[in-house]
Amino acid sequence: MKKYTEIQDISNLSETIKEAILLKMTPFEFQDLGKHKTLMMLFFNSSLRTRLSTEKAAKNLGMNVMVLNVNDAWNLEFEDGTIMNTNTSEHIKEAAQVISQYADIIAVRAFPSLTDKEKDKSEFVMNSFIKYATVPIVNMESATGHPLQALTDAITVSELAEKARPKVVLSWAPHPKALPQAVANSFVEVMQQMDVDLTITHPKGYDLNPEITKNTPINYNQEKAFKNADFVYAKNWSSYSDYGKVIHHDKNWMITKEKLGDAKFMHCLPVRRNVVVEDSVLDGDSSVVIQQANNRTYAAQVVLKQILEKL
Amino acid sequence: MKKYTEIQDISNLSETIKEAILLKMTPFEFQDLGKHKTLMMLFFNSSLRTRLSTEKAAKNLGMNVMVLNVNDAWNLEFEDGTIMNTNTSEHIKEAAQVISQYADIIAVRAFPSLTDKEKDKSEFVMNSFIKYATVPIVNMESATGHPLQALTDAITVSELAEKARPKVVLSWAPHPKALPQAVANSFVEVMQQMDVDLTITHPKGYDLNPEITKNTPINYNQEKAFKNADFVYAKNWSSYSDYGKVIHHDKNWMITKEKLGDAKFMHCLPVRRNVVVEDSVLDGDSSVVIQQANNRTYAAQVVLKQILEKL
Amino acid sequence: MKKYTEIQDISNLSETIKEAILLKMTPFEFQDLGKHKTLMMLFFNSSLRTRLSTEKAAKNLGMNVMVLNVNDAWNLEFEDGTIMNTNTSEHIKEAAQVISQYADIIAVRAFPSLTDKEKDKSEFVMNSFIKYATVPIVNMESATGHPLQALTDAITVSELAEKARPKVVLSWAPHPKALPQAVANSFVEVMQQMDVDLTITHPKGYDLNPEITKNTPINYNQEKAFKNADFVYAKNWSSYSDYGKVIHHDKNWMITKEKLGDAKFMHCLPVRRNVVVEDSVLDGDSSVVIQQANNRTYAAQVVLKQILEKL
Numbered sequence: 030m031k032k033y034t035e036i037q038d039i040s041n042l043s044e045t046i047k048e049a050i051l052l053k054m055t056p057f058e059f060q061d062l063g064k065h066k067t068l069m070m071l072f073f074n075s076s077l078r079t080r081l082s083t084e085k086a087a088k089n090l091g092m093n094v095m096v097l098n099v100n101d102a103w104n105l106e107f108e109d110g111t112i113m114n115t116n117t118s119e120h121i122k123e124a125a126q127v128i129s130q131y132a133d134i135i136a137v138r139a140f141p142s143l144t145d146k147e148k149d150k151s152e153f154v155m156n157s158f159i160k161y162a163t164v165p166i167v168n169m170e171s172a173t174g175h176p177l178q179a180l181t182d183a184i185t186v187s188e189l190a191e192k193a194r195p196k197v198v199l200s201w202a203p204h205p206k207a208l209p210q211a212v213a214n215s216f217v218e219v220m221q222q223m224d225v226d227l228t229i230t231h232p233k234g235y236d237l238n239p240e241i242t243k244n245t246p247i248n249y250n251q252e253k254a255f256k257n258a259d260f261v262y263a264k265n266w267s268s269y270s271d272y273g274k275v276i277h278h279d280k281n282w283m284i285t286k287e288k289l290g291d292a293k294f295m296h297c298l299p300v301r302r303n304v305v306v307e308d309s310v311l312d313g314d315s316s317v318v319i320q321q322a323n324n325r326t327y328a329a330q331v332v333l334k335q336i337l338e339k340l
Numbered sequence: 341m342k343k344y345t346e347i348q349d350i351s352n353l354s355e356t357i358k359e360a361i362l363l364k365m366t367p368f369e370f371q372d373l374g375k376h377k378t379l380m381m382l383f384f385n386s387s388l389r390t391r392l393s394t395e396k397a398a399k400n401l402g403m404n405v406m407v408l409n410v411n412d413a414w415n416l417e418f419e420d421g422t423i424m425n426t427n428t429s430e431h432i433k434e435a436a437q438v439i440s441q442y443a444d445i446i447a448v449r450a451f452p453s454l455t456d457k458e459k460d461k462s463e464f465v466m467n468s469f470i471k472y473a474t475v476p477i478v479n480m481e482s483a484t485g486h487p488l489q490a491l492t493d494a495i496t497v498s499e500l501a502e503k504a505r506p507k508v509v510l511s512w513a514p515h516p517k518a519l520p521q522a523v524a525n526s527f528v529e530v531m532q533q534m535d536v537d538l539t540i541t542h543p544k545g546y547d548l549n550p551e552i553t554k555n556t557p558i559n560y561n562q563e564k565a566f567k568n569a570d571f572v573y574a575k576n577w578s579s580y581s582d583y584g585k586v587i588h589h590d591k592n593w594m595i596t597k598e599k600l601g602d603a604k605f606m607h608c609l610p611v612r613r614n615v616v617v618e619d620s621v622l623d624g625d626s627s628v629v630i631q632q633a634n635n636r637t638y639a640a641q642v643v644l645k646q647i648l649e650k651l
Numbered sequence: 652m653k654k655y656t657e658i659q660d661i662s663n664l665s666e667t668i669k670e671a672i673l674l675k676m677t678p679f680e681f682q683d684l685g686k687h688k689t690l691m692m693l694f695f696n697s698s699l700r701t702r703l704s705t706e707k708a709a710k711n712l713g714m715n716v717m718v719l720n721v722n723d724a725w726n727l728e729f730e731d732g733t734i735m736n737t738n739t740s741e742h743i744k745e746a747a748q749v750i751s752q753y754a755d756i757i758a759v760r761a762f763p764s765l766t767d768k769e770k771d772k773s774e775f776v777m778n779s780f781i782k783y784a785t786v787p788i789v790n791m792e793s794a795t796g797h798p799l800q801a802l803t804d805a806i807t808v809s810e811l812a813e814k815a816r817p818k819v820v821l822s823w824a825p826h827p828k829a830l831p832q833a834v835a836n837s838f839v840e841v842m843q844q845m846d847v848d849l850t851i852t853h854p855k856g857y858d859l860n861p862e863i864t865k866n867t868p869i870n871y872n873q874e875k876a877f878k879n880a881d882f883v884y885a886k887n888w889s890s891y892s893d894y895g896k897v898i899h900h901d902k903n904w905m906i907t908k909e910k911l912g913d914a915k916f917m918h919c920l921p922v923r924r925n926v927v928v929e930d931s932v933l934d935g936d937s938s939v940v941i942q943q944a945n946n947r948t949y950a951a952q953v954v955l956k957q958i959l960e961k962l
Contacts, residue, residue: 057376065679067707077413077435081406081442085378088404093710095703098412101720102699103921112925114827119921122933123940124699127920130945131703205425298438299414299430303423311433318434323441368687388724388746392717392753396689399715409723516736609749610725610741614734622744629745634752 030335034155034168036176036218045180046187049324049331056089056330062337063092069132070096070169073139073154078298078325079169079177083136086329090337095132107153121154125161134165134336141172141209143273149173150238165336167329170211173238178297179215180328183223185321186260189293194224195259198292200251201231202305203282204265207275212297213266214241221245230254232277238269251282258292263306286310293317341646345466345479347487347529356491357498360635360642367400367641373648374403380443381407381480384450384465389609389636390480390488394447397640401648406443418464432465436472445476445647452483452520454584460484461549476647478640481522484549489608490526491639494534496632497571500604505535506570509603511562512542513616514593515576518586523608524577525552532556541565543588549580562593569603574617597621604628652957656777656790658798658840667802668809671946671953678711678952684959685714691754692718692791695761695776700920700947701791701799705758708951712959717754729775743776747783756787756958763794763831765895771795772860787958789951792833795860800919801837802950805845807943808882811915816846817881820914822873823853824927825904826887829897834919835888836863843867852876854899860891873904880914885928908932915939 032038039045052058068087070080080096087094099105105124106117113120128135137158141149149172158166168176186197197220199213214237220227221243229237230248248254255261263284268274284294284306294306294316302308310316343349350356363369379398381391391407398405410416416435417428424431439446448469452460460483469477479487497508508531510524525548531538532554540548541559559565566572574595579585595605595617605617605627613619621627654660661667674680690709692702702718709716721727727746728739735742750757759780763771771794780788790798808819819842821835836859842849843865851859852870870876877883885906890896906916906928916928916938924930932938 067710069703072412075413077408077430078438080412081380081408081439084406085442088378095706097699097703101694101702102697106924110925110930113923114926118923119699120924120933123920123922123944126941127700127944128703130941131707131948298434300434301424301429302417302431302433303421304425308421311431319437319441322434322438326442383723386724388719388741389749391723392691392719392750395717396753399689609745611745612735612740613728613742614732615736619732622742630748630752633745633749637753 030332030339032159032165032167033176033332033336034159034166034171035174036179036215039180042183042222045331045335046184049184049327050188052330052334053327059334060091062334063087063090066133066337066340067093067095067131068333069128069135070094071099071135071137072097073099076138076169078322079138082325083169083329085326086333089330090333092333107157121157122161125158126163129163132164133340134167134333135162136167136169138169139171143207143209143267146272167332172209173211174215175211176215177325177328177332178212179219180332181321181324182216182262182295183219184324184328185295185317186223186225189317190259192259194226196226196228196257197260197262198254198258199227199229199262199264200254200284201235201282202263202265202284203278203280204301204305207267207273208265210237210266210269213237213264216262216264217241217245228254232279232282234268234271234276235266236269237266252288255288255290255292258290260295261289261292262295264297265305283307284310286313289315295321298322341643341650343470343476343478344487344643344647345470345477345482346485347490347526350491353494353533356642356646357495360495360638361499363641363645364638370645371402373645374398374401377444377648377651378404378406378442379644380439380446381405382410382446382448383408384410387449387480389633390449393636394480394640396637397644400641401644403644418468432468433472436469437474440474443475444651445478445644446473447478447480449480450482454518454520454578457583478643483520484522485526486522487526488636488639488643489523490530491643492632492635493527493573493606494530495635495639496606496628497534497536500628501570503570505537507537507539507568508571508573509565509569510538510540510573510575511565511595512546512593513574513576513595514589514591515612515616518578518584519576521548521577521580524548524575527573527575528552528556539565543590543593545579545582545587546577547580548577563599566599566601566603569601571606572600572603573606575608576616594618595621597624600626606632609633652954652961654781654787654789655798655954655958656781656788656793657796658801658837661802664805664844667953667957668806671806671949672810674952674956675949681956682713684956685709685712688755688959688962689715689717689753690955691750691757692716693721693757693759694719695721698760698791700944701760704947705791705951707948708955711952712955714955729779743779744783747780748785751785754786755962756789756955757784758789758791760791761793765829765831765889768894789954794831795833796837797833798837799947799950799954800834801841802954803943803946804838804884804917805841806946806950807917807939808845808847811939812881814881816848818848818850818879819882819884820876820880821849821851821884821886822876822906823857823904824885824887824906825900825902826923826927829889829895830887832859832888832891835859835886838884839863839867850876854901854904856890856893856898857888858891859888874910877910877912877914880912882917883911883914884917886919887927905929906932908935911937917943920944
């Protein structure tokens, strides 16, 4: 693997899932692979699971890890040709080239503005790193995608599916704040590649980017969508058409135990209890969110392993 | 040891002190014990000594260390059953379970509010970690206790005592800000278990929680309390009865060289010079605060060692 | 080497440069030297290159690294004899002695105030660490000097010089903010020790401390100064005589491709594009800033190596 900034960078998804599940059993088997190699983790935004699981994964492979909160360094400029006489101190051209000399792999988290649709869609942060860095880039959640989470989700569905071609429902759920579409986008993309029966459900006005959803069925009736579901994946996102807006607060879209039926409950976390999903789901046997979070380590580890093997 | 959140978690204090003093001589002897084990250090508050000495201790044992300032992640919710539609993004139930999958031991620092006595007394942060985490918890200073400091203090008194049953005085001292009672509480608890003559001295209104002080003598006259003292341990704390308030600014309670006499001076640091204690004490031969701070490493190391041995 | 807080701490500059260039070829050769040794990196200010390259260098030598942003600990007091009843919680006397017990080498970054010339000039932060710490101190940029950058610059000039005694020009360049003189000072000091033809050029009013520039020629005409230059080192600094002030915004001092001629362009980074230097320079073949930034690792590594050898 030459980089991992979108789910499409995985050449063989089912083999990669199998390899991740093997790594979970023998996490320290490839300690020599990362020897004298450095992972640089660069955060423009908050992180708990991504920060910790990716560091863990790298160390499982014997790598050194350096973590940089961009706030501890300099404001970066991403525009070409700008006269940098105001707020930005360093251009991504220099930053990416310089960091590439201190690291063998650079992992980046950079959330969208949710105010400038075209700019977010251009993935200017992630793409600037891809363009100017001279080492492989890993996406730890960007403006429009979260492929490490998506691979985690694919591993989790593979591990837990109790039948061939399970029914998987991605459901919008309420949230007080405007959130990115990144997790939902990457989940849809990875599930489209798997042998599952995928449905998306959300209130009208919350349609994801149609270039991503393509011909995946969308059902505006949550109850009908959930019928016979094996997995319900809940996630809030803000509107894509009325970009970045919270246009709907209907509490009826919260996931309840009753709605869930026999389906397993998935969520990327962090999750707001009794807003996105009620306590009884998270505290009951249907929830697999903890196991899912554990798979973050092995998703990151298989990605780093495949990149290290190509260095 | 299954956890170390209070001094009572040590089964054999005198043996543990001896073991710490041995570790100080051969700090790298047990490097294999921590191999492939991860310590997660989680900070809700500022730290210098605790952060550095605990990381050092873990690495001395061959552990990996990951450090997370909670500010870099998500605001945590600790209440059960809450509708999380305001400031908190993640419930401790999920956070503790998830982090437990990335770490073999979790160490937590979480200071009290000093505004809600019952809530602070309930130790809701530390106890939530104990309840929901699936790995051992280490207290790096909580609302009401600082057991790593207390063990450090016990090691230091053991090393430096020049006679059997030395007289140890815990003295309140002035400070401009309202500080927790945690260090004082744990110091009292550990000294009560040692063969020392313990006295507490403070102005009226600064009595510590009587469930902790029990039958330890309290003397409101600092001069009389210091008579024939072998160790004077200075510390400010805010009022427990008039909870969290600074009710007394009397500069006369500052520790001076004259008051100290032949006693050794101890303090957990950081210490405000010429407020808590005058320069001539800290700069003189009576002060053992630097040696005491060094023992933080070996207190943490013996605790981590005993926990690793039971994993 | 007993410390590295100024360029004068290097006993043999040309040998040290050669050693750094060798380390670049075999960076992991001395992994045993740092075994069980800890580098403490202490930041009072922002950092990207220094933070990452110094950590990298230490790990190349097999050291453990602990990083502390002083903001995550306590406000430090540097004045002697103060009554610490306001904003500072811990005196450097305690902090430096304590940290020395957790680390084998302490590296410190502490920028000047740019408001109090005498205080900045006294290097009170760096000198307090030197005075009170009991382990070697490394300067990661202080009030008046940046010797790790200067050594980097010396390595870079040595690597790239195409003739004996190349002409090296240090040029002031415009910048919207008031910046320290530290980089310029240390560059002048290191170049004065090398076999180069050094010239300084800047607008009137921007003369550096004459105790540093000594008899190095100063030319207020940038065009004339650049004539036949082999290296142009650009850097902004605020006025030394009208201390810390930006007294001149003349855009004509920006480095352009035309002005540069055949000279190689150097800068310590971060650099503001089209303010300090135009895009065509940084994006062209004359710029060596990326290679220069890479040498930061080996400058730090040779310094740490020489210090470790004397521990």
